[in-house]
Amino acid sequence: xxxxxxxxxxxxxxxxxxxxxxxxxxxxxxxxxxxxxxxxxxxxxxxxxxxxxxxxxxxxxxxxxxxxxxxxxxxxxxxxxxxxxxx
Amino acid sequence: xxxxxxxxxxxxxxxxxxxxxxxxxxxxxxxxxxxxxxxxxxxxxxxxxxxxxxxxxxxxxxxxxxxxxxxxxxxxxxxxxxxxxxxxxxxxxxxxxxxxxxxxxxxxxxxxxxxxxxxxxxxxxxxxxxxxxxxxxxxxxxxxxxxxxxxxxxxxxxxxxxxxxxxxxxxxxxxxxxxxxxxxxxxxxxxxxxxxxxxxxxxxxxxxxxxxxxxxxxxxxxxxxxxxxxxxxxxxxxxxxxxxxxxxxxxxxxxxxxxxxxxxxxxxxxxxxxxxxxxxxxxxxxxxxxxxxxxxxxxxxxxxxxxxxxxxxxxxxxxxxxxxxxxxxxxxxxxxxxxxxxxxxxxxxxxxxxxxxxxxxxxxxxxxxxxxxxxxxxxxxxxxxxxxxxxxxxxxxxxxxxxxxxxxxxxxxxxxxxxxxxxxxxxxxxxxxxxxxxxxxxx
Numbered sequence: 424x425x426x427x428x429x430x431x432x433x434x435x436x437x438x439x440x441x442x443x444x445x446x447x448x449x450x451x452x453x454x455x456x457x458x459x460x461x462x463x464x465x466x467x468x469x470x471x472x473x474x475x476x477x478x479x480x481x482x483x484x485x486x487x488x489x490x491x492x493x494x495x496x497x498x499x500x501x502x503x504x505x506x507x508x509x510x
Numbered sequence: 511x512x513x514x515x516x517x518x519x520x521x522x523x524x525x526x527x528x529x530x531x532x533x534x535x536x537x538x539x540x541x542x543x544x545x546x547x548x549x550x551x552x553x554x555x556x557x558x559x560x561x562x563x564x565x566x567x568x569x570x571x572x573x574x575x576x577x578x579x580x581x582x583x584x585x586x587x588x589x590x591x592x593x594x595x596x597x598x599x600x601x602x603x604x605x606x607x608x609x610x611x612x613x614x615x616x617x618x619x620x621x622x623x624x625x626x627x628x629x630x631x632x633x634x635x636x637x638x639x640x641x642x643x644x645x646x647x648x649x650x651x652x653x654x655x656x657x658x659x660x661x662x663x664x665x666x667x668x669x670x671x672x673x674x675x676x677x678x679x680x681x682x683x684x685x686x687x688x689x690x691x692x693x694x695x696x697x698x699x700x701x702x703x704x705x706x707x708x709x710x711x712x713x714x715x716x717x718x719x720x721x722x723x724x725x726x727x728x729x730x731x732x733x734x735x736x737x738x739x740x741x742x743x744x745x746x747x748x749x750x751x752x753x754x755x756x757x758x759x760x761x762x763x764x765x766x767x768x769x770x771x772x773x774x775x776x777x778x779x780x781x782x783x784x785x786x787x788x789x790x791x792x793x794x795x796x797x798x799x800x801x802x803x804x805x806x807x808x809x810x811x812x813x814x815x816x817x818x819x820x821x822x823x824x825x826x827x828x829x830x831x832x833x834x835x836x837x838x839x840x841x842x843x844x845x846x847x848x849x850x851x852x853x854x855x856x857x858x859x860x861x862x863x864x865x866x867x868x869x870x871x872x873x874x875x876x877x878x879x880x881x882x883x884x885x886x887x888x889x890x891x892x893x894x895x896x897x898x899x900x901x902x903x904x905x906x907x908x909x910x911x912x913x914x915x916x917x918x919x920x921x922x923x924x925x926x927x928x929x930x931x932x933x934x935x936x937x938x939x940x941x942x943x944x945x946x947x948x949x950x951x952x953x
Contacts (some may be wrong), residue, residue: 437888440825450840451801451803453551453553453570454556454568455551455569455570456554456557456562456563457563469570471729493557493833494831494832497942498904508593
């Protein structure tokens with residue numbers, strides 16, 4: 424049980440290292456659908472206003488904000504572009 | 511200490527106030543607006559109508575954001591601007607002096623001028639208060655008639671349909687948005703709308719709104735038919751709110767004329783956003799750019815100049831993102847309108863593999879329809895429409911904006927049945943990698 428929990432945490436950390444939600448501010452109209460749909464109440468819209476990736480300790484990288492944004496502002500990008508293998 | 515006055519509470523005003531505060535910690539900022547809701551996402555009203563968003567989420571600024579600005583808000587309308595006295599007169603007759611003034615009054619919906627427009631149940635979508643009134647009237651099972659071309663009319667139709675209202679959408683043209691979309695794109699949208707339960711009437715017009723006891727009961731069409739309806743909503747375009755500027759002797763045409771520094775022809779008076787008609791060095795003309803992101807950027811540039819930090823506004827290549835009948839759609843550069851023999855248009859639908867490219871960034875997926883159209887010039891891609899999957903949207907924005915030379919793939923793109931998206935994706939990957947290498951070498 425405990426082992427399973429650790430594994431879950433590890434995979435969460437791995438996904439955080441491998442990917443992050445990145446906004447394209449030029450597409451954003453600050454409607455707030457991303458923040459509205461975030462299950463852990465991160466104000467994703469604020470990141471989009473500032474043009475900053477969602478580097479938030481609570482981000483689950485669940486992709487809900489990416490999927491719900493009506494204007495394709497958010498993408499889930501790999502962060503290990505320079506170190507990752509070319510697949 | 512410099513006193514900055516800003517008329518308007520939209521994104522251009524907020525963009526300007528942020529830039530001023532960033533450049534001048536001591537200056538006094540006054541923001542004057544009559545909208546009781548102050549700053550909110552006007553484009554977000556479309557999603558408020560569909561029910562995807564609660565009203566309280568329309569407000570991007572929180573208490574701490576306002577505190578950071580240290581601006582004084584005046585809930586008032588401006589009666590007139592007095593450039594000689596460097597003051598604005600409010601509706602209360604109070605005068606507010608300024609050293610630098612920004613006019614960011616935005617644009618308003620053009621009023622329809624047909625009989626019956628004053629009836630109860632006639633709606634437009636200008637402000638949050640309009641959206642509230644419309645929703646209060648949009649009861650399930652009612653019938654609505656929507657008219658107008660372009661994006662806002664569609665948002666009204668989709669918002670009402672999402673609320674269980676039976677919607678009839680009447681348009682003058684033979685298909686949806688013909689000056690931007692090609693025939694197939696229009697048909698794609700129309701088919702999706704039909705599935706949302708929206709009935710379309712082409713090449714028709716409403717000549718009268720019919721009423722009984724002061725309420726809408728139907729409309730009369732130009733072809734003589736009458737349609738029954740409980741409510742009527744329209745969006746036939748917007749007009750910049752230039753009255754104040756005109757009365758103050760500021761040069762205006764369709765909007766307020768500004769130079770690249772967002773400066774009007776009057777000393778210390780600037781303008782930004784939907785009301786500003788901005789000088790575009792590329793075409794040598796003054797143009798209106800009634801979109802959210804340019805308004806914010808214009809506000810920012812105006813704010814910097816007002817605070818004494820010279821900055822020029824670079825008008826970006828035409829770029830708009832919207833959602834049409836559930837399809838995210840990006841429109842980049844020159845895509846429609848008149849025929850140009852130097853332009854070759856090619857389009858592809860869903861029969862390609864590019865959306866499964868393993869190395870592509872993961873964007874929205876799951877669209878039923880995906881379509882890509884490119885307008886190809888002699889050496890460059892001059893315009894593009896990306897519908898559905900948006901993976902290629904950002905690369906295309908850069909390719910069009912930066913006039914990236916595509917000579918090496920031009921012939922391949924124009925070959926019969928060429929997989930244009932695959933070719934583009936491969937070209938972009940190489941181009942992008944090269945740019946990263948060049949940047950690394952420079953550093």
